[in-house]
Structure formats: structure tokens, C-alpha cells
Amino acid sequence: MEIDALRQRLKEIVGEDYVLSSSVDLMLYGYDAYLEMSRPDVVVIPENTEQVSQIVRLACEEGIPVTARGSATSLSGGPVPLKGGIVIHFSRMNRILEIDTVNKRARVEPGVITLDLQTAVAKKGLQYAPDPASQKTSTMGGNVGENSGGPHCLKYGVTTNHTMGLKIVLYDGEVVDTGGKAPDRPGYDLTGLLVGSEGTLGIVTEITVRLIEQPEAIKTLLGIFETIEDASNTVSAIIAEGIVPATLEMMDRLVIKAVEESVHAGYPQDAEAVLIIELDGLKDGMERISDRIIKICLANKVREVKVAKDEAERNTLWTGRRGAFGAVSRLRPNYMVCDGTVPRTKLPEVLRKVTEIGREYNLPIGNVFHAGDGNLHPLILFDCRDEEETARVREAGTKILRLCVDAGGTISGEHGIGLEKLHEMSFIFSQDDIAAMWKLKNAFDPVGGFNPGKVLPPLAS
Amino acid sequence: MNIVQLKKLQYEEVAKCTRCGFCLPNCPTYAVRRNEASTPRGRNAITRAVIEGRLELSADLAEAIFTCLGCGACTKACFPAVNTKDLVFSDRSCLTEVHANPKIFEKLSEALNEYHNISEDDNEDRAEWQEYLKDVPGEFLEKDHADIVYFVGCVASFFPMAQKIPADFATIMYHAGLDFTILGGDEWCCGFPLIGAGMPEKVTELKNHNVEKLKSVGAKKAVFSCPSCLHTWKHLYDTDIELLHASQLLRDLVSQNKLDLKPLELKVTYHDPCDLGRNTGVFEEPREVIKSIPGIELVELPNNRNMSVCCGGGGNVEMVAPDLSAAIAQRKIEEILSTGANTVISSCQQCLRTIVTSARRQNIELNAMDLTQLVMKSLSQK
Known part of the structure; x- marks a missing residue:
């Protein structure tokens, strides 16, 4: 389909004002808070599940990639549309649909800002526990996509521990519900599968979460x-x-x-x-x-x-x-955050080695992290306008993640794999492990349209 | 400004933006438009892409760049404190240079050049508001020499809705025994609209004229009821004369017991104008004046002081996107109504004009007045 025809069809679905395709808009929807940028072919801002379903169906028919985006605060490139295609921006689907104080559940659209939900339930004496540092701007849909954590996840767990059900749009536009207010739903745990899948398996259009007493x-x-x-x-x-x-x-x-x-x-x-x-x-x-x-x-x-x-x-x-x-x-214009996790007892040793890596690569590294979880966030400071320095930063980042894995940890605590850590996936998974995940991906997304190029590295042939 | 100058002036500043997105919830334009081009992060990204040659300086950018309110709320939410307002104003200057700016600003510039005011009236009519004066002798206002010059500003001089502000302020100063004057037809626009229009170089002539006139009066102080005039004088004019906002002068009069304030049974809220509060740092003086009136209850807006949300009247946005400006004003009105106050006080005629106009169009009953009007109301009580 010609790009102009695609845009026209999308305008018929969401309305003229909510299809963006100027060169400026396409540049603006090519980034998140990670380094790499790309460019979609068109951006749509739908207002309900039905519109999302129609967009995804159209994309499937035409073989066009679809990437979901909230506030794009992500640190691993999740919403960067690597293969172009359609970016769906959820900024208008930002309604809190229900706060059920008796059953302690809330139902929200994916564009709801995390802090807005927290503020709304706090007025009723309740709490939504996950608290990513970016909560004042991050969206619930983004939190689900990345399985976001936050300081309080030490005691309360991450997003998946609070997600009861999802409404998802499947690759062909079909809409299904994976759960709801009731706990312990039988059958396959599709909710658990979708949380943290970074938009590669389906597009979430409604989220039911657990609330707790303040x-x-x-x-x-x-x-x-x-x-x-x-x-x-x-x-x-x-x-x-x-x-x-x-x-x-x-x-x-x-x-x-x-x-x-x-x-x-x-x-x-x-x-x-x-x-x-x-x-x-x-x-x-x-x-x-x-x-x-x-x-x-x-x-x-x-x-x-x-x-x-x-x-x-x-x-x-x-x-x-x-x-x-x-x-x-304020110290240097850019930072790369290495979201590795290690067993708590290894913290002193790993932090010491992180400092050594900083010295080896001549890069300032700051540490701010969820120590209780052993979830490190070494921040390597640099200026991305310096290509040589940026290359050193990437190498040092990989080395730090290797260090975490060697210490019995893993390559991501909460920021996702995105496109940042595709290579590092091989530190913790064998080819067979990754092949098993590809089978799952292909089952959900046989046309390969959802956020291509993320999470799973290509299999070595 | 050209791209080379833009790079020299702003590359380091824009490089501080890490695209973290913490500014998004603070931007009134994003709250309405819901797209990335209406975010501070997006405007920073545009600036950077232009500097790095990834985006052409063209009219395609104008929508994003000319809809920034210049309110500065993003910078307060930004940990590296990226000055998006300044970046945007530089971008506007670049777009103007390549004639990719909204044509309405060319007209504005021509009008200022010809009339020296924004309303294209004969500048000799600047003192028209004096018709609202009751018991102040006319000659008292246009003296050749005085301690204080009251710089009235275009909006309060020419827009009927705002003309009560200078009348009340002059009356208060007269009764407090201050030696002040106005410049009348010799007052020219301060140049503020030209900065928002991306034509900062055209401010020079206006500036030189105003500074010269002020000097000739021999004033030690200049006082402004318009926060944007004050801001322009403070940041662009080089003068060693003390520059004060009306709220600061009123606060001084209150603390010197020079105002016989009488009780007013009112529940009010206070809207911090961006150019007075966040951008000049005057937060407490207006509040002190309000609280010094017996019987008044002041309830704060949910977003106040540094976090105050723009009324929609900033950055010349009203001239290029009136729908956006009105939608932002509407949100401001909802915030005001949420306080339960029956009156909103501000210290800026432009904020009041934006808020009142929007309320009137939607048939929303809302009392809005300038701080000077509130003080006058209290003074006139029996």
C-alpha cells in the first residue's frame, strides 16, 4: 500500500487530526530516553480499543510494523520504531475507567500516567504499589510493557505482581481479555506473559490492577x-x-x-x-x-x-x-544506565569492579540503585556527540552487564531489553532458550508486525 | 539568527536534554494537544535536530515552535534545568530569518514600528484610561519630574477590559502620597511581543527610546503592573533604575501602614503569572497584600508558585493558535473553580484578559480581578 493511501485509511479510523506524518512529527516519534533513534512512517493517536483494533488489522493486512508508545521515558529503546511503520501513541487513551474500592481493583487505559492513578486511589485510602522513578510522567501501558519496578518493589513486587488482567489487541486486530478483577484465573497466564513483553506480543488497551491499603x-x-x-x-x-x-x-x-x-x-x-x-x-x-x-x-x-x-x-x-x-x-549531557541485577551479597564486589571498569575506560560512573533488590543502575556519563567516547560507553556497558551475569545476576532488573541489550541476551540464554521464546513470539505474532527488532535477538542460522 | 549562531548559542543547552520526559506533565500545550510536537522534550529535539542538520529550518517547524507559551514550567520540572523557553525563542528567530514564521508577526512588527503600541491606536491615546479616574487630578499624572515612573504597558493602556487596572493603581499611589508620573504618549511598547515573535533585534529602538524617556524624568524607580514589561526591562534593558512590580510596591505600602484597608468578605485564590512568579521570582508579595486585607480568605490553587500553570495567554500563542490558547484557559478556569473560591486574583492584565474572555465565552460565572483592583475595592469600603 502506498504511504499516502495508508495515511488516508488511518485518518478514516481515528480522524484527520490524529494522524501525523510531517517530517517533524516523524522525527519526534523516533526516540525514547535511550540513544538510538529511528523514524516511523506514520503516527496515530487513537481514542479507544476499537480504533486500535482497526489500526492493527490494517497493519496486519498490509504487512506494516506497529509500535506502541506511551510517554517514551523508556531507557532501552522500547518504543523506537526500528523498522518504521505505524507508531500508536496512547496519549488520548488516558482515562481511569473504574476504581473499585471494595474489591480493591482499578481499571485504566494504557495512557494513564502512573502518578495520576496513584493520586486518584490515594484519595480513597488505597495505593497502587509500583513506583518507577519516572512515575510522574510514565504511563501504565509503558509500565506493563516494561514490567516496571521502582524503589518500593523490594517489598511489594513489580508491575506483574499487581496486574490482574489485560485487554489486548492481537496481531490480526482481534480483541481478547486475559483476566479481570478475580484472582487466580485458570488457564494459561496470558496476563503474566504479556507484562514485560515490550509490545512484541500484543497491544494492551486496558489494564486491571490490584490496589492495596495505604x-x-x-x-x-x-x-x-x-x-x-x-x-x-x-x-x-x-x-x-x-x-x-x-x-x-x-x-x-x-x-x-x-x-x-x-x-x-x-x-x-x-x-x-x-x-x-x-x-x-x-x-x-x-x-x-x-x-x-x-x-x-x-x-x-x-x-x-x-x-x-x-x-x-x-x-x-x-x-x-x-x-x-x-x-x-548536569555533569555530562548523556548517561547510559546499566540495569543489571546481582545477588545482594555480591554488591560490594560488583560495585568495586564497576569502578574499575570506569577507570579502565576513562569514564565517570555514578551509582544510584535499588540496593535491596541487588538491582544496580551504574550511570555511565558521556557526551553522545563524541563518537569515540560513545563507543567506549557501549563497550563498558556490555562489560558491566557481563560482570553482573558472572556474579550470578542478570542483564535487566526493570528497564527491559528493547534494542539496547539484544546482544547481551546471549549472556543468560542459550540459543535453544531463545528459540523457545521465538516460538512463543511467532505464535502470538505470526506476521512479525509487533515492535520488530526488540527483545529477542535473531537466531544464528 | 542563523543556524551557525543557533549552534553557538544553544547547542550546549539543548545537549543537556536527555529526553527523560519529566517535562511532559508540566506542559500546558501537551495537556491539550496530546502529541510530541507539543512537548518541551519535542521542542528541544527539534532544536537539536536543526543544529545537527537532521531537520530543515522550514515552515514545518513553525507549528511546534510557535505554540510554546514560554511559561517556563518545563524548566522547573527538569533536573538539568534545560531552558526550553530560550531555545524556542532562538528557534523563532531562526524561522523569522528564513521567512518561515507566521505572517501575523510581520504585521505586528510593522504596527509596532508605526504606532509604538500593539493595538495600532494613536500612541497619544495611551492615557485614555484616565477617564476611569475619579479623584486624581489629571495634571498629577503627567509631570516632567517624579521619583517614580509608572510604566503602564500596552494592554492596560488600550484594552478597555484592562483599563481599570492603571486607574486603580494610580489612585492608590496618589492617596498614598507617592510622587509618580506616567510617560503618556512617550511610553512605547517595551518590546516583549517581539521577543515571542522571534524578532529580538527589533526591540533595540523601543528600548533605547524608553530608557531615554525614563532618564529624562529623573526617576529613581520604575513600577510596572504588567509582569511581562517588567520582565523585559529586567532582562533586556540595561538601566540602573530600581524596577518594581505593582505588587511589590503595594506590599511596601501595606508594611508602612500607608493603606487604610477595610474588610472584604471574600474567598479568593491567586494565580501566579508566569512572568511575575516563575520567571521573575515574585511569589510572596502579592500574597502578603491579599492576606493583609481583613476578612479575606486565600486558598491556593493546586498548582501554585513555581508550579503555576500558564493561563494560555503567554508566548504570543493566542495570535497563532487561538483554539489552543482558549483550551488552556479553560483548564485554568477548571483549576480555579476546583478551589471553591468565588474570585481569582492575579497580578497580570494579560492573564486576567485570557481567563475572563474564556469564562465569558463559556458562560462560566467567575469573578476575576487584578491585585490593584482588589486593594482599591478594600480601600473604597465604607
């Missing part, structure tokens, strides 16, 4: 350490003692400095590491647990433990953490 009490501590090792040992010791805080977040000196210059979160600039330890739950017993944590910190040579006195102080501490990625770009 905790009765929250307590946030800031542990200030002279060495990363002490902070890492503290993390291991807290978990080993059987305490599960809501969060255990670590930042190193470089990140602390960048954050302080940006938002004045109150982190001491001469410390080597800080830990944000948050407890939530019942008021009763919280003081006791907090005292135990402080003792563990002291046993691990903490310099000081600060306690957030009120909601405002708590917010300030978190504003700093959530803005850490953005803040480092």
Missing part, C-alpha cells in the same frame, strides 16, 4: 556512609535479619553531588554513599524495627542516620532520588 505509618531514614562497602554491607545485614523495608535505595558520591546541585535534597556532599531506608506498615512495632535498623547501620560504621521528620522532609529525600538520572546530566 500503610498506616511510614518512616523514612537516611543512612550516611563513609564507604560504599559499609552501605552495601548494611543492606545485606538488614535483609539477613529478616527485615523487609519498603525500600532500600543507594546513591554514591557522584550522584549525591549531582542531585544536591539540582534539588537540594539534603544529602551530605562529602559522603561516599547514602541509603534511603523506608519502612511502612502498622504503627505498632515500627519504632522497634527502626531501632533495629539503626543498630545495624551503626554496626556497619554508619556516620549518621537522619530520620525524616515529616511528609515534606520525606518528599524532599524522594525528589532527590527520583531525579537522580536527570540530575547527572
Whole structure:
């Protein structure tokens, strides 16, 4: 089909105003927060499932790729339309369809901003637990696609643990429901399969999530350490003692400095590491647990433990953490984040080796990460306008992920594979493993139209 | 400006944008248009692509670049603090250079050149608002020498809806015993609309004229009821005269007990104008003035101070995309109504004009007044 004819058909589906195809628009829908860019042939902004179904059916008939996109905050290239085709932008499908306070469920469209859902349910005394750092701008559809985590996933789990059901548009435009409000649905767990599939198996147009009670009490501590090792040992010791805080977040000196210059979160600039330890739950017993944590910190040579006195102080501490990625770009224009995961006990060793890699490649590396989960986020700082430096960054990134795998970990905690880590998939999966995944992909997407070039590397022939 | 100059001036700034998207929820234009071209991130990406030669400087860019409100809310949400407003204004200047700018701005520029005001009226009629004055002797307003010059601005001078603002402000200053004057027909447009139009070089003539006139009066201070005039003077004019906003002067009068404020039973909210609040840093003075009036209850908007949402009247957007401007104003009105206040106070005639016009078109009952009008109302109570 000629491109103009395609655009015309799409206009008939979603209306003239919601089909974009100027050279400017195509450039603007070719990126996310990762380095690589591409270019779609056309962008559509549908307003309901029926329109999405028609778009996908048309694309299937014409053999045109389809890539879904929310706020494009992703860090591994998920919404970058590698093979062109149609980008579906979910910015208009942003309605919260239902908040069922009795059954503690919410039903939303994929374009709903994560924080908007959290704010809406909070007014009813409830909580949607996953809290990616980008929650004020990330979409629920994007969170489902990437199986997003966040600081609180230490205690509450990631997006998949809170997703009860999905409405999905299959490759030929057929619409199916994979679950709903009821728990423990029999049959194959298609919901579980779709969450984290990065738009390669189907397009999600409705999401039913689990809500939980808001905790009765929250307590946030800031542990200030002279060495990363002490902070890492503290993390291991807290978990080993059987305490599960809501969060255990670590930042190193470089990140602390960048954050302080940006938002004045109150982190001491001469410390080597800080830990944000948050407890939530019942008021009763919280003081006791907090005292135990402080003792563990002291046993691990903490310099000081600060306690957030009120909601405002708590917010300030978190504003700093959530803005850490953005803040480092005050130091250098770009960062690459290596989303590797390692067993917690390996943290000190792996962090030491990360520092060595930084030295070897002559690149500044900052660390801000979900320490409780052993989910590292080394931020390699650079300027992508320098091609030689960028090449070094890619090599160093691969080496860090190799390091994580060798330590018994894996290549992604929550940012997805996208197009960034196709090569690294071979670090953790054999050709047979990947072939098995390709069978699944082909079953869902026999025409290969959904987000081609992502997640699965091509099989060696 | 050409691409070489754009690169020199803005490449480092735009390179700081990591496309994280944290600016998206803060941009009023994205809230309405829902496409990437209406996001600060998208506008940054356009700037960068132009500099790097990946995108041609053409009229295709005009829609995205000329619909930025210049409100600066994105920069406040941005951890590396990318100054998208400045990038966009530079882009506008580049588009103007290659004649890919909206034609309406060429007309604006010609009009300013000929009339020295934005409403294409005889500039000698600048003091028309004096008809609203009741008990201030006319000659008091146009003295050759005074301590303070009140720079009225085009909108308050020529638009009937806004003319009560200078009348009330002048009355207040008169009764407070201040030695002030206006420039009358010698006041020329400050040049602010030309910056938003991408013609910053054309400000020079207006600037030189205004600075010269101010000097000739021998004033120590200039006071502005228009935040955008004040912002332009502060950032583009080189003068050592003290520059104040009306709300700051009113606050000083309040703290010196020079105003006999009487009770008003009103529940009000306050809209921070972008150019006064976020872009100049004046947040507390207007609030202090409001709170000093007995009987008034001030409730804050959900988004206030640095996070205040533009009324829709910024960046000359009204001239190129009136539908967008109106839709943004509509959202502002909804935010105002959500506070339960029956009156919205602002310190900018342009914000008020945008809000009131939109409310009227939709038959929404909303009291809106400038801070100076609120003070006048309190002073006039028996």
C-alpha cells in the first residue's frame, strides 16, 4: 500500500487530526530516553480499543510494523520504531475507567500516567504499589510493557505482581481479555506473559490492577556512609535479619553531588554513599524495627542516620532520588544506565569492579540503585556527540552487564531489553532458550508486525 | 539568527536534554494537544535536530515552535534545568530569518514600528484610561519630574477590559502620597511581543527610546503592573533604575501602614503569572497584600508558585493558535473553580484578559480581578 493511501485509511479510523506524518512529527516519534533513534512512517493517536483494533488489522493486512508508545521515558529503546511503520501513541487513551474500592481493583487505559492513578486511589485510602522513578510522567501501558519496578518493589513486587488482567489487541486486530478483577484465573497466564513483553506480543488497551491499603505509618531514614562497602554491607545485614523495608535505595558520591546541585535534597556532599531506608506498615512495632535498623547501620560504621521528620522532609529525600538520572546530566549531557541485577551479597564486589571498569575506560560512573533488590543502575556519563567516547560507553556497558551475569545476576532488573541489550541476551540464554521464546513470539505474532527488532535477538542460522 | 549562531548559542543547552520526559506533565500545550510536537522534550529535539542538520529550518517547524507559551514550567520540572523557553525563542528567530514564521508577526512588527503600541491606536491615546479616574487630578499624572515612573504597558493602556487596572493603581499611589508620573504618549511598547515573535533585534529602538524617556524624568524607580514589561526591562534593558512590580510596591505600602484597608468578605485564590512568579521570582508579595486585607480568605490553587500553570495567554500563542490558547484557559478556569473560591486574583492584565474572555465565552460565572483592583475595592469600603 502506498504511504499516502495508508495515511488516508488511518485518518478514516481515528480522524484527520490524529494522524501525523510531517517530517517533524516523524522525527519526534523516533526516540525514547535511550540513544538510538529511528523514524516511523506514520503516527496515530487513537481514542479507544476499537480504533486500535482497526489500526492493527490494517497493519496486519498490509504487512506494516506497529509500535506502541506511551510517554517514551523508556531507557532501552522500547518504543523506537526500528523498522518504521505505524507508531500508536496512547496519549488520548488516558482515562481511569473504574476504581473499585471494595474489591480493591482499578481499571485504566494504557495512557494513564502512573502518578495520576496513584493520586486518584490515594484519595480513597488505597495505593497502587509500583513506583518507577519516572512515575510522574510514565504511563501504565509503558509500565506493563516494561514490567516496571521502582524503589518500593523490594517489598511489594513489580508491575506483574499487581496486574490482574489485560485487554489486548492481537496481531490480526482481534480483541481478547486475559483476566479481570478475580484472582487466580485458570488457564494459561496470558496476563503474566504479556507484562514485560515490550509490545512484541500484543497491544494492551486496558489494564486491571490490584490496589492495596495505604500503610498506616511510614518512616523514612537516611543512612550516611563513609564507604560504599559499609552501605552495601548494611543492606545485606538488614535483609539477613529478616527485615523487609519498603525500600532500600543507594546513591554514591557522584550522584549525591549531582542531585544536591539540582534539588537540594539534603544529602551530605562529602559522603561516599547514602541509603534511603523506608519502612511502612502498622504503627505498632515500627519504632522497634527502626531501632533495629539503626543498630545495624551503626554496626556497619554508619556516620549518621537522619530520620525524616515529616511528609515534606520525606518528599524532599524522594525528589532527590527520583531525579537522580536527570540530575547527572548536569555533569555530562548523556548517561547510559546499566540495569543489571546481582545477588545482594555480591554488591560490594560488583560495585568495586564497576569502578574499575570506569577507570579502565576513562569514564565517570555514578551509582544510584535499588540496593535491596541487588538491582544496580551504574550511570555511565558521556557526551553522545563524541563518537569515540560513545563507543567506549557501549563497550563498558556490555562489560558491566557481563560482570553482573558472572556474579550470578542478570542483564535487566526493570528497564527491559528493547534494542539496547539484544546482544547481551546471549549472556543468560542459550540459543535453544531463545528459540523457545521465538516460538512463543511467532505464535502470538505470526506476521512479525509487533515492535520488530526488540527483545529477542535473531537466531544464528 | 542563523543556524551557525543557533549552534553557538544553544547547542550546549539543548545537549543537556536527555529526553527523560519529566517535562511532559508540566506542559500546558501537551495537556491539550496530546502529541510530541507539543512537548518541551519535542521542542528541544527539534532544536537539536536543526543544529545537527537532521531537520530543515522550514515552515514545518513553525507549528511546534510557535505554540510554546514560554511559561517556563518545563524548566522547573527538569533536573538539568534545560531552558526550553530560550531555545524556542532562538528557534523563532531562526524561522523569522528564513521567512518561515507566521505572517501575523510581520504585521505586528510593522504596527509596532508605526504606532509604538500593539493595538495600532494613536500612541497619544495611551492615557485614555484616565477617564476611569475619579479623584486624581489629571495634571498629577503627567509631570516632567517624579521619583517614580509608572510604566503602564500596552494592554492596560488600550484594552478597555484592562483599563481599570492603571486607574486603580494610580489612585492608590496618589492617596498614598507617592510622587509618580506616567510617560503618556512617550511610553512605547517595551518590546516583549517581539521577543515571542522571534524578532529580538527589533526591540533595540523601543528600548533605547524608553530608557531615554525614563532618564529624562529623573526617576529613581520604575513600577510596572504588567509582569511581562517588567520582565523585559529586567532582562533586556540595561538601566540602573530600581524596577518594581505593582505588587511589590503595594506590599511596601501595606508594611508602612500607608493603606487604610477595610474588610472584604471574600474567598479568593491567586494565580501566579508566569512572568511575575516563575520567571521573575515574585511569589510572596502579592500574597502578603491579599492576606493583609481583613476578612479575606486565600486558598491556593493546586498548582501554585513555581508550579503555576500558564493561563494560555503567554508566548504570543493566542495570535497563532487561538483554539489552543482558549483550551488552556479553560483548564485554568477548571483549576480555579476546583478551589471553591468565588474570585481569582492575579497580578497580570494579560492573564486576567485570557481567563475572563474564556469564562465569558463559556458562560462560566467567575469573578476575576487584578491585585490593584482588589486593594482599591478594600480601600473604597465604607
